[in-house]
Amino acid sequence: MIKAATIKEVKDNVREWKKQGLTIGLVPTMGYLHEGHASLIKRARGECDKVIVSDFVNPIQFGPKEDLATYPRDFDADCELCEGLGTDLIFHPEPSEMYLEGFHSYVGVDTLSTELCGKSRPIHFNGVCTVVSKLFNITEADKAYFGQKDAQQLAIVKRMVRDLNFNIEIVGCPIIREESGLAKSSRNTYLSEEEREKALVLHKALTVGEEMVRSGEKDANVVKKAVTDIIESEPLARVDYVEIVDWNELQKVDKIDGPILTAVAVYFGDKVRLIDNFIVEEAVK
Amino acid sequence: MIKAATIKEVKDNVREWKKQGLTIGLVPTMGYLHEGHASLIKRARGECDKVIVSDFVNPIQFGPKEDLATYPRDFDADCELCEGLGTDLIFHPEPSEMYLEGFHSYVGVDTLSTELCGKSRPIHFNGVCTVVSKLFNITEADKAYFGQKDAQQLAIVKRMVRDLNFNIEIVGCPIIREESGLAKSSRNTYLSEEEREKALVLHKALTVGEEMVRSGEKDANVVKKAVTDIIESEPLARVDYVEIVDWNELQKVDKIDGPILTAVAVYFGDKVRLIDNFIVEEAVK
Numbered sequence: 001m002i003k004a005a006t007i008k009e010v011k012d013n014v015r016e017w018k019k020q021g022l023t024i025g026l027v028p029t030m031g032y033l034h035e036g037h038a039s040l041i042k043r044a045r046g047e048c049d050k051v052i053v054s055d056f057v058n059p060i061q062f063g064p065k066e067d068l069a070t071y072p073r074d075f076d077a078d079c080e081l082c083e084g085l086g087t088d089l090i091f092h093p094e095p096s097e098m099y100l101e102g103f104h105s106y107v108g109v110d111t112l113s114t115e116l117c118g119k120s121r122p123i124h125f126n127g128v129c130t131v132v133s134k135l136f137n138i139t140e141a142d143k144a145y146f147g148q149k150d151a152q153q154l155a156i157v158k159r160m161v162r163d164l165n166f167n168i169e170i171v172g173c174p175i176i177r178e179e180s181g182l183a184k185s186s187r188n189t190y191l192s193e194e195e196r197e198k199a200l201v202l203h204k205a206l207t208v209g210e211e212m213v214r215s216g217e218k219d220a221n222v223v224k225k226a227v228t229d230i231i232e233s234e235p236l237a238r239v240d241y242v243e244i245v246d247w248n249e250l251q252k253v254d255k256i257d258g259p260i261l262t263a264v265a266v267y268f269g270d271k272v273r274l275i276d277n278f279i280v281e282e283a284v285k
Numbered sequence: 286m287i288k289a290a291t292i293k294e295v296k297d298n299v300r301e302w303k304k305q306g307l308t309i310g311l312v313p314t315m316g317y318l319h320e321g322h323a324s325l326i327k328r329a330r331g332e333c334d335k336v337i338v339s340d341f342v343n344p345i346q347f348g349p350k351e352d353l354a355t356y357p358r359d360f361d362a363d364c365e366l367c368e369g370l371g372t373d374l375i376f377h378p379e380p381s382e383m384y385l386e387g388f389h390s391y392v393g394v395d396t397l398s399t400e401l402c403g404k405s406r407p408i409h410f411n412g413v414c415t416v417v418s419k420l421f422n423i424t425e426a427d428k429a430y431f432g433q434k435d436a437q438q439l440a441i442v443k444r445m446v447r448d449l450n451f452n453i454e455i456v457g458c459p460i461i462r463e464e465s466g467l468a469k470s471s472r473n474t475y476l477s478e479e480e481r482e483k484a485l486v487l488h489k490a491l492t493v494g495e496e497m498v499r500s501g502e503k504d505a506n507v508v509k510k511a512v513t514d515i516i517e518s519e520p521l522a523r524v525d526y527v528e529i530v531d532w533n534e535l536q537k538v539d540k541i542d543g544p545i546l547t548a549v550a551v552y553f554g555d556k557v558r559l560i561d562n563f564i565v566e567e568a569v570k
Contacts, residue, residue: 007450102534104396105414105448110389129390130449137450163390164415165292165422249387 001082002089007098007138010052010091014140022049026141026168028132031055031092032072033081036176036184040145041085043173052139053082054091056098061127067271072189091138098134107133109156109163112250116152116263117275120240128153129160136166143169147176149183151261151277155250175276177203183276190272198236199268202276205230209262210278218256220244231266240265240273247279256284286367287374292383292423295337295376299425307334311426311453313417316340316377317357318366321461321469325430326370328458337424338367339376341383346412352556357474376423383419392418394441394448397535401437401548402560405525413438414445421451429453434460434468436546436562440535460561462488468561475557483521484553487561490515494547495563503541505529516551525550525558532564541569 004010017024025048027040033055044051055078062068075092082090106126113125136144146154158170176184181203182196191199209227217223228242245252247259263277289295302309310333312325318340329336340363347353360377367375391411398410421429431439443455461469466488467481476484494512502508513527530537532544548562 011452100447102444103448104394105392105445106395107392107418107449108390110391112389133392134448134450137452140452159387160390162385163388163419164392165419167296167422167425 001079001087003079004089004091005093005097007093010089010138013089014138017050018140023143024048024050024052024139024141026135026139026144027051027053028135028144028146029053029055029078030057030071030186031078032074032186032189033078034176034184034186036147036149038081038085039176040147040173041082041087043171044143044145045086047171048141048143050088051086052089052091052141053078053087054135054139055082056091056093056131058098058127058131059095060099060130061124063121063123066121067187067190070271072186091135098131106130107160107164109160112152112156112159115245115250115252116241116243117265118152120265125153125156129156132157133160133164133166136161136168141168143171145171145173147174148172148277148279149175149185149275151263151279152250155247155261181207183274185274187272187274191268195236195268195272198234199266199274201231201234201237202264202266202274206262206264206276206278210280213256213260213262213280214284216284220253220256220260223256223262227262227264231264236268238267240267247281256280286364286372288364289374289376290378290382292378295374295423298374299423302335303425308428309333309335309337309424309426311420311424311429312336312338313420313429313431314338314340314363315342315356315471316363317359317471317474318363319461319469319471319473321432321434323366323370324461325432325458326367326372328456329428329430330371332456333426333428335373336371337374337376337426338363338372339420339424340367341376341378341416343383343412343416344380345384345415346409348406348408351406352472352475355556357471376420383416391415392445392449394445397437397441397444400530400535400537401526401528402550403437405550410438410441414441417442418445418449418451421446421453426453428456430456430458432460433457433562433564434470434560436548436564437535440532440546466492468559470559472557472559476553480521480553480557483519484551484559486516486519486522487549487551487559491547491549491561491563495565498541498545498547498565499569501569505538505541505545508541508547512547512549516549521553523552525552532566541565 025044107129108126205227247261259281265275310329392414393411490512532546550560
């Protein structure tokens with residue numbers, strides 16, 4: 001496995017692979033890899049000739065009061081996991097390699113970025129779109145793999161690729177959960193034993209909500225209230241949002257009559273913010 | 286010469302050319318082609334295996350009170366010019382082909398977009414960066430050719446390509462002038478006979494300014510005043526701006542001690558706004 005710290009190293013390898021007519025799969029990550037990431041790498045490994053994993057805690061997608069400094073990092077463990085899964089190249093640049101002096105460019109997607117996490121994290125998705133655009137250009141990947149855990153990110157990146165005509169296919173992959181039901185996340189490492197147990201309330205609430213939608217409940221506010229009530233029954237949980245939006249423009253809906261995303265963000269303690277969601281692609285008759 | 290109206294047609298041709306290992310040059314234009322554009326196409330023809338000219342009046346780079354509706358168009362004449370210069374493909378999409386329903390994405394460059402034309406045309410460079418990003422992805426060109434006439438645009442596109450790691454080289458090409466000295470522009474067609482003659486004052490003023498800088502004048506405000514005075518001596522001319530900025534970050538300078546851009550924008554009558562400039566790349570000792 002090649003460990004590349006510079007953009008030039010990646011581009012040199014990519015040029016060689018392209019010359020040989022090989023396809024490239026990209027798994028963009030912020031490192032501290034877990035089974036969620038592993039599922040993306042495995043999918044890429046099965047579908048592409050060469051697999052690149054980027055491992056970069058992207059500073060510009062963190063707000064000033066967020067957890068950039070403390071975001072968990074373990075590059076050696078990441079390398080081991082990637083190598084074990086047959087990754088061809090891991091890209092692990094310094095921020096100064098990605099953001100040169102005089103860096104002033106940005107990429108973003110309106111409308112889809114305004115609700116859900118866009119409300120409490122106003123610069124977040126611009127940072128994501130910008131770094132992802134860079135990674136697409138650096139790797140010239142044919143396919144890129146994103147988890148549905150970050151559903152809004154997935155929708156935004158898909159729209160960006162369509163709108164800006166990137167020559168890449170975005171593959172959305174299912175949420176990977178612990179046996180308990182807790183969605184895998186690098187930020188789970190922040191949770192105490194007790195919080196980790198209490199955090200199960202997210203999946204529990206969403207399971208009830210999904211069941212309601214699939215059984216034909218059309219009133220978004222009824223579903224929202226049921227989900228919120230279950231989460232708020234847990235004293236350690238503080239709801240950032242519980243929202244139901246259409247799974248196209250990500251705008252709030254009152255009536256469920258098409259594909260919808262139900263997404264939640266919940267604080268545990270002061271610094272841990274977890275997200276989870278379900279998508280119902282087919283309107284229930 | 287292939288006339289393509291859809292993105293798919295362009296991409297199909299590009300894929301075929303790439304398979305053959307051919308290089309591609311892109312000349313992005315808004316049509317109504319003149320000798321300025323011709324010089325870009327000739328340069329591309331000399332340097333690349335395949336030449337694509339895009340011919341698209343990009344709606345999102347026009348402000349609500351600007352001349353989108355009246356911007357001059359003559360696709361048949363453009364085709365004749367392009368074919369005569371050995372263009373391989375002219376891309377002439379409808380706005381609805383470039384901006385699908387639910388188009389929400391944007392690309393921009395901060396700082397470099399704030400001064401000069403950025404002041405009177407606040408959305409302009411976002412529109413330029415967005416369409417240019419699309420064209421780069423659609424054509425996968427190795428080189429793209431831009432005129433120095435739009436100096437701020439040239440600087441912004443270069444920065445965008447560097448920052449976002451586009452796999453393309455931006456080639457800046459000199460301003461092409463009529464024998465009288467008037468910089469070639471599609472918007473010159475708006476000028477009456479009289480205004481066209483009076484508009485020569487731009488080149489005259491800039492020539493004096495450039496001579497001052499090359500002779501060692503270090504005080505930007507002295508040069509600015511000289512240029513402004515000459516332009517304002519012409520009653521038909523109404524100055525939008527006369528500015529001297531560093532030819533890197535495009536920020537105003539008081540002292541000339543490095544590469545600088547002197548740029549002017551001047552209205553003639555109510556609706557014609559002309560731009561012109563000179564660049565001095567070497568600091569004068």
